[in-house]
Amino acid sequence: MSLLIKNSISPLPLHKCLMVFEEIQKCHHDHIKDVELLALAHVAVFSASNLKFGPEVGVNRRKKDDAPIFEDWLKVFV
Numbered sequence: 001m002s003l004l005i006k007n008s009i010s011p012l013p014l015h016k017c018l019m020v021f022e023e024i025q026k027c028h029h030d031h032i033k034d035v036e037l038l039a040l041a042h043v044a045v046f047s048a049s050n051l052k053f054g055p056e057v058g059v060n061r062r063k064k065d066d067a068p069i070f071e072d073w074l075k076v077f078v
Helices: 011-024 030-048 069-077
Strands: 051-053 057-059
Touching: 011 030, 011 069, 030 069
Parallel strands: none
Antiparallel strands: 051 057
């Protein structure tokens, strides 16, 4: 938690992202694992987080207490 910008992600989406990350780590095929992690990074920033992008990165007002992490990850990955 000390690595995160304050209020950059709500607890439930963070938990879901970490669950997906743990499952990806079990993959034995490095080339597939890399693509899965890239998809998760995209979802974590653009679907799960409260980050906004302009000339610099900032935190938007809390927009999500929950986010469809699994569904969005599958859409990006597949």
